[in-house]
Amino acid sequence: MSDLKEVLDTELEEAGLDPERVRAQIADALAEDLPPDGTGVDVTSEATLPDVRVTAEFGVREDGVVAGLAIAALVFSEVLGDDVEITDRIADGSRVRAGDVVMRITGPVRGVLIAERTALNYATHLSGIATATAHWVAALEGTRAKVLDTRKTLPGYRALQKYAVRCGGGVNHRFSLSDMALVKDNHVVAAGGVLPAYLAVKARYPDLPVEVEVTDLDELRLLLDAGCERVLLDNMSNEMMAEAVALTDGRAVLEASGGMTLERAREVAETGVDFISVGALTHSVKVLDLGMDLPG
Template sequence: MTPYADLPPELLREITDAGLDPEALYADIERALAEDLPGGAVDATSAATISADARGRADFAAREPGVVAGLGVAAMVFAQVMGESVQITDRVPDGTRVGPGDVVMRVAGPTRGLLTAERTALNYASHLSGVATGTAHWVDALEGTTAKVLDTRKTLPGWRALQKYAVRCGGGVNHRFSLSDMAMVKDNHVIAAGGVVPALEALRSAFPGLPVEVEVTDLDQLRELLDAGCQRILLDNMSTETMAEAVRINAGRAVLEASGGLTLERAREVGETGVDYISVGALTHSVKVFDLGMDLVDEADPRVAEQDGALT
């Protein structure tokens, strides 16, 4: 029996459909929970202030506008802490654009469990929503151009699958996941191989059929690679004018990716050069956390019933 077999099957299907490994995610969440409860310790504050049989409900709500992601992961945290005693309702799909005050998920169960799981659940959802929101800013800036925003391998160790999932939630596109599913020839490889074409030919010989992208820093290297039939070329740290000229020289022969020194303010002008992709390491390495909060609901407050009626 797998360690996560007791989790809701619909949640497991959602995790799998998102391209995530439920067994690996379960183990990651266990490690995250252990940071708060080392060696099987208890949540001292909740244990002292809340009776063991108390049940409660909490709302996850956005404090700012953005795109949510990782709510399924947060739900998995609550399920691991409280098992079948937890109820999760009104969860909006990952990738939904929300505004301040929007309730994105409701969780009910033992009150101690809700508060024990709160921070870990928020850590996942807030970070991943931050990635999705940041990605959506780039997607919005590129609207009307043919360029798409790409992520990179500049991800937090152990978080690559989650961060790349959040990029997709924000409307971005994933680049390679590892060093083996696509070859990328960077400047150091070019120096070691003796040029962009020798590096390309070495890869074709060693790994026939493997997709290859080669980085260039000037238009002469671009021309060399086009003559050699390179199908994907990265334009590194080029001015907007040079990228536009690269697109003209390329004439649709290779996929062109812009990278290096790019800012959100510059995104549209780069997209309008006609490049196919813009890769942005900041999507994952410089994340601004999205402000999500979890608030216990006072069921005796008449305003709660009124709000519940408005949501049904």
């Protein structure tokens, strides 16, 4: 394994990502441009470019927070092997301004261009998530509330998207259906109420964290009396959330969910909730505009 791959593997592991899984995802992404059996070719580059070495720049075209640059670097490494050098790469989670160069790639021009779009797809998408999260973090500054992601992630890309949320200063909710129980409306209906649903989960999985969704203060009272330590306040008005915070009085962690917008973020946080969960961080985020330029 090359020194670059070793560095990137270590960095991904420290970020809580599985390097082998990331490589497999990159291989699938690259196969959309070139079949892995070697039969494909970048016909445009083959026809127009001599295979000389170049140094290309990854640049930012709008202000934001970057994430996924190590993954972008790994794309170039997967395409070019040892015949690539990555320099001047800034750390994920860094704030950037339009015009900043965040990474330089040196290698054979045809290979660099083959890798370009896949590398940018990762970096722009993940940086978009980090940037959106950072906007929420800024809106909540000075309150106790933290922005929380959800499971509304692209299939197969949950770990990457949740990593980008962390780069933006947000907090991850559960990763799967087994690391935490979340009792929602359909579970409540099937079990016959919030209290029977909560008690059923605690009886089956006594050591597992449990969160229960409520829609009114009566449901909240039932759960607090039963010792529930985490409650999701679903689609409540700001006034009702403030009442819920007063009623709870620190006995449980409260998460606000449903209809959350950046414009509303501050007033929701000022009700005193602990978390605000935002599906839009991952399911409908705008990319951060990055591009790669060759020397003129």
